[in-house]
Amino acid sequence: MSVLVAAEHRRGELRDVSYEAITAGRELADARGVDLHVAVVAGDVDAFAEELNREGVDAIHAVADGEEFDHNAYRAAASTLADRVDAGAVVMPNSVNGLDYAPALAESLGVPLVTDAVGIEYDDGLTVTREMYGSKVETTVDVEGDWFVLTVRGGEWPPAEGVGDATVETADIDLPESGARVTGFEEVGGGDVDIADADVLVSVGRGIEEEENIELIEDLADALGATLSASRPIVDNGWLPKNRQVGQSGKVVTPDVYIAVGISGAVQHVAGMKGSDTIVAINTDPNAPIFDIADYGIVGDLFDVVPELIDEFA
Amino acid sequence: MKVLVTVKEVAEADDDFAIEGTDIAESDLEYDLNEWDDYAVEAAVQLAEAGIADEVVTVTVGPERSEETIRMALAKGADRAVRVWDDALDGGFADVASKVELFEAVVAEEEPDLILGGVQAADTGFGATGVALAERIGFEHAAVVNDLDVDADAGVAHVHRELEGGVEELTDVDLPAVLTVQTGLNEPRYASLRGIRQAQRKEIAVKALSDLGLTAEDVESALTLTSMYEPESESDAEIIEGDAGESAGRLAEVLRDKGVSA
Ligand SMILES: Cc1cc2nc3c(=O)[nH]c(=O)nc-3n(C[C@H](O)[C@H](O)[C@H](O)COP(=O)(O)OP(=O)(O)OC[C@H]3O[C@@H](n4cnc5c(N)ncnc54)[C@H](O)[C@@H]3O)c2cc1C
Numbered sequence: 001m002s003v004l005v006a007a008e009h010r011r012g013e014l015r016d017v018s019y020e021a022i023t024a025g026r027e028l029a030d031a032r033g034v035d036l037h038v039a040v041v042a043g044d045v046d047a048f049a050e051e052l053n054r055e056g057v058d059a060i061h062a063v064a065d066g067e068e069f070d071h072n073a074y075r076a077a078a079s080t081l082a083d084r085v086d087a088g089a090v091v092m093p094n095s096v097n098g099l100d101y102a103p104a105l106a107e108s109l110g111v112p113l114v115t116d117a118v119g120i121e122y123d124d125g126l127t128v129t130r131e132m133y134g135s136k137v138e139t140t141v142d143v144e145g146d147w148f149v150l151t152v153r154g155g156e157w158p159p160a161e162g163v164g165d166a167t168v169e170t171a172d173i174d175l176p177e178s179g180a181r182v183t184g185f186e187e188v189g190g191g192d193v194d195i196a197d198a199d200v201l202v203s204v205g206r207g208i209e210e211e212e213n214i215e216l217i218e219d220l221a222d223a224l225g226a227t228l229s230a231s232r233p234i235v236d237n238g239w240l241p242k243n244r245q246v247g248q249s250g251k252v253v254t255p256d257v258y259i260a261v262g263i264s265g266a267v268q269h270v271a272g273m274k275g276s277d278t279i280v281a282i283n284t285d286p287n288a289p290i291f292d293i294a295d296y297g298i299v300g301d302l303f304d305v306v307p308e309l310i311d312e313f314a
Numbered sequence: 315m316k317v318l319v320t321v322k323e324v325a326e327a328d329d330d331f332a333i334e335g336t337d338i339a340e341s342d343l344e345y346d347l348n349e350w351d352d353y354a355v356e357a358a359v360q361l362a363e364a365g366i367a368d369e370v371v372t373v374t375v376g377p378e379r380s381e382e383t384i385r386m387a388l389a390k391g392a393d394r395a396v397r398v399w400d401d402a403l404d405g406g407f408a409d410v411a412s413k414v415e416l417f418e419a420v421v422a423e424e425e426p427d428l429i430l431g432g433v434q435a436a437d438t439g440f441g442a443t444g445v446a447l448a449e450r451i452g453f454e455h456a457a458v459v460n461d462l463d464v465d466a467d468a469g470v471a472h473v474h475r476e477l478e479g480g481v482e483e484l485t486d487v488d489l490p491a492v493l494t495v496q497t498g499l500n501e502p503r504y505a506s507l508r509g510i511r512q513a514q515r516k517e518i519a520v521k522a523l524s525d526l527g528l529t530a531e532d533v534e535s536a537l538t539l540t541s542m543y544e545p546e547s548e549s550d551a552e553i554i555e556g557d558a559g560e561s562a563g564r565l566a567e568v569l570r571d572k573g574v575s576a
Pocket residue numbers: 096204205206207208230231232233234245246247248249250251261262263264265266267268269272282283284285288300301302303433434458
C-alpha cells in the first residue's frame with residue numbers, strides 16, 4: 001500500500017500548498033508504514049518533478065498533458081496512478097483546483113472524501129480534524145475503511161523541505177478528451193490603490209450592515225492615516241472595488257497594523273492578512289474566530305466604538 | 315432548457331452557544347438559505363428571465379423545517395421545489411457520496427440540462443457536492459464560477475473560475491453540466507411581496523427514500539462526527555475592557571505606540 005499526493009501548479013509555478021500536502025501525506029504514510037508517491041500532471045513536468053523531490057518522497061510520477069490544469073486529466077491521472085501504486089489514500093491541497101477534481105476522484109474511486117482537513121490522526125483508521133460553523137468550532141470525523149481521498153487546508157502543515165532521493169518516472173497514461181477547456185486567464189484588480197503597499201489598513205466587513213455606513217470606516221481610515229480595505233461580502237455587494245478585497249481570492253497583505261472592523265475571520269479572509277505585524281479586531285461576537293489571531297480585541301459594537309476612536313485621533 | 319438548483323438550509327451559531335454532544339444546541343442555531351445557493355438561485359432565475367431556461371426547479375435534502383428556506387427560493391422566482399427527507403437521514407453526518415446518491419435519483423426524474431449549486435455550504439464547508447454529483451451522473455462541471463454566460467444553442471457555458479490571488483480562469487464547459495457558484499456572481503434579489511404570495515401556491519414535492527427507489531443502506535455515511543469543541547485560542551490577544559469610550563481610548567494608546575497617526 002502507499003499514499004499518493006497530487007501536486008498543484010499554475011502558470012509555470014508549483015504552488016506552495018503542494019509541498020504542504022507532501023508533509024501531510026508523509027505524516028499519513030509514516031502512520032501507515034508505507035511509501036509516499038507524488039504525482040504531477042501537465043506543464044513542465046520534468047522540472048516540477050525535480051522540485052518536488054523533497055525529503056520523505058519515495059517516488060514521483062510525471063504525467064505530461066498540455067500546460068494548465070484540466071480537471072478531467074487530473075482526475076484520470078490520479079485514479080490510474082492510485083491503482084498502479086496501490087494507493088490507499090490520495091492527498092491534495094484544498095485549493096480551488098483541488099476542489100475542482102478531488103470530489104470527482106473520490107466519486108470515481110468509490111471511496112470516502114474528507115475536505116479541508118486541519119489535522120489528521122491515523123490509528124486503526126483515519127480521524128480528521130476539521131472546522132464547522134464558520135470556524136467557530138472544531139470537529140473530529142472518523143472515516144470508515146482504509147481507502148480515502150483527503151484535501152488539506154493551506155498553511156496548516158509546514159512545506160516539505162530539503163532534497164529527497166525519490167525515483168522519478170514518466171508515467172504514460174491515456175487521458176480522456178475534456179469537455180471543459182481553459183481558454184485563458186484574467187488578472188483582476190488594478191485600480192486606484194494597492195492595499196498591499198499600505199502600512200496601516202482599516203478593513204471593513206459585513207458587520208457594517210449598509211452601504212451608507214462605509215463612510216464611517218472611511219472616516220476612521222482618514223483619522224488614522226490608513227488605507228481602507230474590506231472582506232469579500234463588501235466587494236460582492238459592490239460597496240468597494242475588488243482591488244480592496246483582502247483574502248484568498250483577493251490580496252495578501254502584511255501591514256504593520258491591520259484593524260478588522262465587523263469581520264468574522266473566515267479562513268479565506270485570514271489567509272490574506274494573518275501575516276500582519278499587529279492585528280486589531282472590533283467585533284460584537286466574543287467567539288468570532290478573528291479574535292484567535294488578533295493581538296488586541298474590542299468586544300463591542302462598531303457603531304459605538306468607531307466614532308469614539310475617530311474622536312481620539314481628531 | 316431546464317435548470318436544477320441545489321438549495322441547502324444552513325445553520326449558523328449564535329454569538330453565545332453551547333455544544334451538546336457532537337453538535338451545537340438546537341436553540342443556539344439560526345437557519346437560513348446558504349449564501350452561495352442564493353447566488354445560484356439568482357443565476358437560474360436570470361436564465362429564465364433571459365428566455366434561456368424554461369423551468370427552474372430547486373432540490374433540497376432537509377427536514378420539514380427547511381421548507382421556510384425553500385419558500386424563499388420560490389419567492390425569488392424558482393418554479394417549484396423538491397424536498398428529500400427520510401427518518402433514515404436524521405441525526406447522522408451525511409457524507410458527500412450519500413447526498414449524491416439522493417441527487418442522482420432526483421436528476422433521473424427531472425432530467426435537467428444544467429445544475430447550479432453553491433461552492434460550499436456555510437455550516438459544514440465541504441465544498442464538494444456539485445463536482446461529485448457531476449462525476450456520478452456523467453455531466454461536465456466547473457467549480458467556483460464567478461462569471462457565467464450560457465450559450466444554449468452551442469451547448470456550452472462560458473465561465474470564469476475564480477482562483478486564488480485575484481486570478482480568474484476562463485473555461486468553456488460543455489452542457490449538460492454542474493456549476494458551483496461563487497458569491498459575487500450576480501446580485502441576489504430580495505423576494506417581493508408578490509413573489510412571497512406566489513410562492514405559497516408553488517409546489518414542494520416531498521420525497522422519501524422509497525419514492526426515489528432507495529433504501530437506508532444506499533445513504534449510509536462513511537463519516538462519523540465523533541466530537542465537537544471550541545478551538546483553543548492560539549492567540550494571547552489583549553481584550554480591551556470598558557465601555558466604548560474607555561476601550562477606544564486604550565486602543566488609541568496602543569495604535570499611537572505602533573506609530574499610527576494621520
Ligand atoms: C473559494 C472562496 C474564496 C473566498 N475568498 C475570500 C476572500 O478573498 N476574502 C474574504 O474576506 N472572504 C473570502 N471568502 C468568503 C469567506 O468565506 C467569508 O464568507 C467572508 O470572509 C465573511 O466576511 P465577513 O467577515 O465580513 O462577514 P461575516 O462572516 O458575516 O462576519 C460579520 C462579522 O461582523 C460582526 N458584527 C456584526 N455586527 C457588528 C457590529 N455592529 N459591530 C461589530 N461587529 C459586528 C459579526 O459578529 C461577524 O463576526 C471566500 C470564500 C470561498 C468559498
